[in-house]
Amino acid sequence: MKLKALVLAALAATTLAGVGGPALAKSEPYVIYLSNNFVGNDWRQQMERVAEISVAKGPLKGRVDLRIENVENAVQAQINSLNNIMRQKPDAILIDAASDTALNPTIKKACDAGIVVISFDQVVTAPCAYALGSDWDMIPAVMAEWLAKEIDGKGKVIVDRGLAGAPISAQLQGGYEKVLANYPDIEVVGYYNGEYALGPEQSGVAALLAANPQVDGILTQGYGSGAIQALKDAGRPIVPVVGFSYNVAALTCAQTEGARCILGSNPAYLSSEAIKLAVEILDTGKRPEERSVVVKGDFVTTHPFKSELYPSATMLKIAVGENAFPDQPPGLTLPITPDWVDITAAEAAGSN
């Protein structure tokens, strides 16, 4: 609930700044750097695009001079880049981090120099930096609860282990299994490594379908659409599927006869939220009490439900054209836009 209050307060602050006009706000735009350690996937690209769009329109228009610095996927490269950024004396630095600890000494230097530091997505542990991200406890719990209810608390399911050795994979898998353990009649009959890519998901599920004559539900950490394709290929009934909210997943769920899906979201607009948080701190001088700031992305689902574990979880029913876009790329992350600015799917995809 604290988060909600925080988001509301943030919203109010932005609105105030907007209403109060330039008089309240600093006349020069804030210089905000975004340091990104990896550009090799669709999510990171979308994240950078929505960051740029959210300072080009809406309440932050003209208020932020956003400069994005990409570094290759290495801790040392990001440290160098951060040192260079600090020399430019920006107002704030936003960091999608290569390591949760290795950047800490550099980040402390930035904080000491009076720069507002917000880590987002892959966050850091430095106490002076904010950590803005999705709620990785809630997301798997709500989805596992949904699946358990869809199959009436009994049956055989298979679980995606993600990528071997990745902390987020263990967290998601653990999150699924912790909730499933509340249902004694649900049995996990197999695991596969989906590696957050469609190919491995499809072949992994196909292998487990061959090994298990009965599968009643599939908990993926990836698209979910690969699992549905594997079910179709094997001529099996389309069982409830848990996945993450990419355009291709939402479309597959919407367009497959009898598909039941819930898709969790790690919205690419975390970057926009980080920018907004930075502007609020710079405008008001007031800092959030907690360094950890949670952004809630809506679940996207064919069958919305009320979670008992997390009653505050919000659901969007999949609707083609509204939150699933046949004319947009499959790799687009949903939902597209935070509620305080209107980013279109085409803008987020960079397709116009």
Added chain:
Amino acid sequence: MNTFLSRNRLIILAYIGMLLLVLITAFFSPGFLSASNLRSTFILASFVGIVALGQTFVIIGGGIDLSIPWVLNSAAVLMTLLCAGQDLPLIWVVPLLLAGGGLIGLLNGAGVALLGVPPIIMTLAANVILQGLILVFTGGTPTPAAPDMIKFLSVGRISGIPVIALIWTALTVLAWLLLSKSAFGRHLYAVGTNVTVARYSGVPATRTTILTYVISGMTAALGGILLTGYSGVAYLGMGDSYLFTTVAAVAIGGAPILGGSGHYIGTVAGALVLTILTGLLPALNLSSGALLVVYGAVILLTVSIGSETFSEMWASASNRRKRIKEGTENG
């Protein structure tokens, strides 16, 4: 018959290994032998097999192609971008991309054969450069879905037979003709065995080496185009796993990594072994760490059974048995 056996011992071993693996997998995974699963296994093996075709030629010639992942990935991304979900543009897009893959191969081959750059460096550099170019070119924009025609080619069926199996079979015949029936094939084995000797014997060594990389570039591009049909989309990183699998498929198929021998017929078995293995491992319900260990160990084991040292041990053991039988040595 005996010369056939001894000449192709490694390839025969690879097929025996494959059959064993089929039996083991069928035991642990009751649905493995179902028509739908065999079909999906075969489709997956086809991608490995097609991409590994070029790698086989390169390795027989004494080189290695590490640029496969991003040649594959680039072809996949560009195909979806240029076609924008439509079938019609494929008429020019596919030939263009195959030519593009061939061109990358030509540059790789020229670097190796003309400039003397070690194959590992040359092709690794090409891989990284391509990765960068594709990021710059696309601006990271996620790309449109694969055209329906490509989906048909990679997962469609003609009277029950996967289309891609037909493509793979045709390519296998082509590779067999090239390796076993053409002058290029004879030149290739000569170059792979000893490039200096080959050159003195009048073999066009430079041209032969360059051609292997051209073939590899083209099959990687073809693999990328077809693989896009399997998942329906092209995504960054989709080629990464094909570096290890192509080299492993060639090695399991009995080609020594230093070149000079081996055959694509062996690689076909290698591609099947690797794919069946990825179907077996999830059925064993191992932890993800153990899974990787077993995957690596099986490949290592399969390859080392076929290695030179093992074959010498094999040969000397059987010679010894022979001598004992003839009474020239005491047991």
